[in-house]
Amino acid sequence: MLLERLSRLGGICSRVVLIADGHHPRAIDAAIRRGDLTRIRKGWVALENADSAAVAAIRAGGRLSCLSLLARSGVWVLHDDSIHLRTTAKRARLSADGMRVHRLVLPLAEAAVDTVPAAVACAVRCQSMFDAVATLDSVLNRGLMTRSQLLDALTPLPQRHRDLLTLTDGSAQSGLETKVRLGLRYRRVKVRSQVWIPGLGRVDLLVGDRLIIEVDGYQTHGTPAGFQEDRRRDREAASQGYIVLRFTYWDVCYDWERCLEAILDIVRRDGHRRSH
Ligand SMILES: [Zn+2]
Structure with missing residues (x-):
């Protein structure tokens, strides 16, 4: 039950969510002792086959976000091998080179990866102007967010980033x-x-x-x-x-x-x- 639930959640979950789901803390600890689960950070567990980039982001005190998360959702972003994560911590504990850390004045969700709107805001700031518009077009084209939802998502960013919405065209196929x-x-x-x-x-x-x-x-x-x-x-x-x-x-x-x-x-x- 516990492992199935975790698998459905993408292999990573906080203890808080598992306990709220009705799993007893002792059952979680027993699964860790058996080696079925790994404690990846205080309050977080993962299956062995969980997305390694998402695990690395949690270990660093954040969530997988920006280009890394959007690429996994099929949104067009400029190809980049770095792990892009968002954190609210003052100092992220980076476990490896090739990690890009973003900060927004938005709390992190309980989920194991960032929300799409927060990832979009990070990706707009993280890329060149043309690439940022390409990402916004792709989000619109895939119907992941509406134009007004995008405007809301970009609210934490300076005006020049929000102005990019005027250049978007959701009919673009790539x-x-x-x-x-x-x-x-x-x-x-x-x-x-x-x-x-x-x-x-x-x-x-x-x-x-x-x-x-x-x-x-x-x-x-x-x-x-x-x-x-x-x-x-x-x-x-x-x-x-x-x-x-x-x-x-x-x-x-x-x-x-x-x-x-x-x-x-x-x-x-x-x-x-x-x-x-
Ligand atoms: Zn980024």
């Missing part, structure tokens, strides 16, 4: 798409998201009426069927007179200037318009 959209708008290139084109379906971004930009994530485009479909769409686009530029994660995140130049090169010679 963080890469958001970053390209913002990068182009920053250079005053007009761009539309998720445009439907007969015979092609939805394209990620359309500049002018002729330049299609597709940003390819491995999840949807790395399968044989996805690969085949992309080639079909490219042929159809070419036959309809479109120009298609495809960018990868690496292109957008680490070689953006070169991608931008390729786009601006076409825009400067009016190649994005049909009637030139």
Whole structure:
């Protein structure tokens, strides 16, 4: 019963929650003595197969949060191997290098990981402006929070962070798409998201009426069927007179200037318009 309950809670739980659930403190101690449970910090126990990053965050006196937690929820964040945690303690007891500590004026929940709204607030502050908007777009797109819930979540942050909400577009299908959209708008290139084109379906971004930009994530485009479909769409686009530029994660995140130049090169010679 105790182990099943703990397993359902993701393998980590506070004694307070287990006792409130009706488990006797002596039963918890007996499970620890048997080696079924590990005491990871005063008042906290975990199963052996619990998420090691979440355990490390508890040991440091916080909760897994920010990029680490949102990535586990399928929200787009910039890839980062560090363990991002939030704590309210003045000094976090860091057990390893590669831990990023965040603080917000919000109490920590009883749960073993941070709440999504608090994690979003941390992630907005933790990332560059474009990446932060990409995360907000992703939260909206997945229906995890509404725009007004996001505004509430960002209340503890300075105004400049809350202003990022004006740049969001919940129709964006990926963080890469958001970053390209913002990068182009920053250079005053007009761009539309998720445009439907007969015979092609939805394209990620359309500049002018002729330049299609597709940003390819491995999840949807790395399968044989996805690969085949992309080639079909490219042929159809070419036959309809479109120009298609495809960018990868690496292109957008680490070689953006070169991608931008390729786009601006076409825009400067009016190649994005049909009637030139
Ligand atoms: Zn962070």
